[in-house]
Amino acid sequence: MVDRSTAASNDSSFSSSPTRIDELLASVDQLRRLQRVTDAALANLTVDELLEELLIRVREALSADTAAILLLDRGRGELVARAAKGLEEEVEQGVRIPLGRGFAGTIAASGHPLSIYDVDHSNVLNPILKEKGIRSLCGVPLVVQGERLGVLHVGTLVPRNFSSEDEALLQLVGDRVALALHAGMYERERAVARTLQRSLLPEILPTPPGFRLAARYVPAGGGEVGGDWYDAFMLPNGSIAVGIGDVVGRGLGAASTMGKLRNALRAYALDVGSPGDVLDRMDRLLQLLDPEQMATVLYGVIDPVELTFRFASAAHIPPILRDADGSVRIRTTETDPPLGARQGGTFTETVEQLRPGTTLILCTDGLIERRRASLDDGLRRLCEASAVDVSPEKRCDLLIEELMDDHELDDDVALLVVEVAPDGGEELQTTFRADARQLLVLRRLLQRWLRERGLAPEVAYDVIAATGEAAANAIQHAYGPTGGMIHVGAEVSGDSISFTVRDLGRWRFPRDPDRGRGLAMMQALADEVRISRSETGTSVELRWRLEGNGDRAG
């Protein structure tokens, strides 16, 4: 529209009557004015600088006294002053004009340019225009890709008839302003969404004894953020909570809903526990906070003693389970709708028995969805790619590599892998973070292992209590506030069973007599305690003789 009108005015003046010197001069002047506002140097400015500079130049080019940009606040249906020249108060005072009313409000509502020769202040809502004594106004809508962003207008203190060329020039500047604003908003939105997403993915995954976890988040191609997330954390009772979800849509809206759901999941997981109830509450919360949004979510709890995985799914991709023998299965369940899709209703809970060596794979559809293939094909490909025997970290890399190599990433991907440590038979090895909350899980792992070895409960209690003391000592004394890892190994050999608790820190020997109690208890509970300290860490070895199990109680 702009190009056509400016070109048309030039054409007519050059071709139809070249002798009309006034018109020719006017055209040259118009060209010069045009050049002023399309100057390539403007491209290097920031959005704010560019708006400022364009306002100065358009005011000059149109010999106007004021120039202002108002942006549409869609939520409130109002225009808000964003930048102004000769009308700076408008921005300072945050003038707001209702959509459809007054001069700027009419332009924003209609989407058409508007000029007023003699401003009737009963129709102009902006008190500052009145105070300044603005007599004539010319305004254009700011539109990008059919989306109305606001209004650009200029005003004069003396009555002035804005010509169609003036209007066209103003529209040209308006289009430039609109593009800059749009790009700025888009870039800002993407940056915010990226930051939001990064801040919401767990920085470190839990490392409960007897389990290995790994996860990946891959943003969509082009860096656009979607609404996918994963989460894994320890519940106060030592269970492992895992969640994965996918908010429909992309950009800041999806990322912000994702943030709310992710926090809600954590809060409800601590409060409620039962996966079905957690999803039910998240569903109600989503309908309250973002009624327009929908999301698929899978939330489950792994009991480290019973090795059960109790989960509920709101239309999310089913869990994939890989057993120690390499067999892979899709754990299909009754299909409940996504969050935000219905009013009320419960979510079915499913309990899956895990075994030592089982790997649980949770993902979002970006990993398996292809343009010309069904979801079932994708799941099949995922199962095939999951058969290999690799560590969880390596598995994540492999799955992403194998499933996504031949395809442009048009959706983001979240992937979470949990492996139950394989049964090492007579041997047990586990490494976990030096965190007191892991002690409960360590006891669970030892309990299970000792039960499999057929040890009497009284001996098992002594072993668990003494090994726990050694681990608690390492947690308290081996590392500074930054923490570290603790390794526990167990072995049955001949007539004895031995446990080694190792850290890589500097074990400060407990000076406080109360703190020394842990050490004394270890010595009382185990048949043999050996502590070796070195520059590289401390190792506590506890040994029990297996004969005469029966007479140890009391």
Next chain:
Amino acid sequence: MIEPADVRFDVVDGTTVAHLSGEIDLSNAALIRRSLAEFVSNTELKLVVDLCEASFLDSAAIRVLFDLSRRLAEHKQQLIVVVPTESLIRRSLEVSGLASTVLMVATLEEAAAQR
């Protein structure tokens, strides 16, 4: 499903009874310590800690009981710990020396009978 540790208070015939349940270790001993400290009043002659529902105590948890007994003794108050005879946690209380420091009984009735 495993249950985390919990503490619940009861007053039976004028005596405060703290029922500890679940597993108490380094991760939650401080929480239990705070709950107990808030509840102990100056006026009573004794405090009963009921460990019938407790399935595990590590040295951090036992330290809480040691400290509690010391504090009560300073105010001429007595700590009575209830541990069933068959409970596995008796082992921890014995090897830590708590059993020889505080009065340990097998039932709540025995604790109530103590003067």
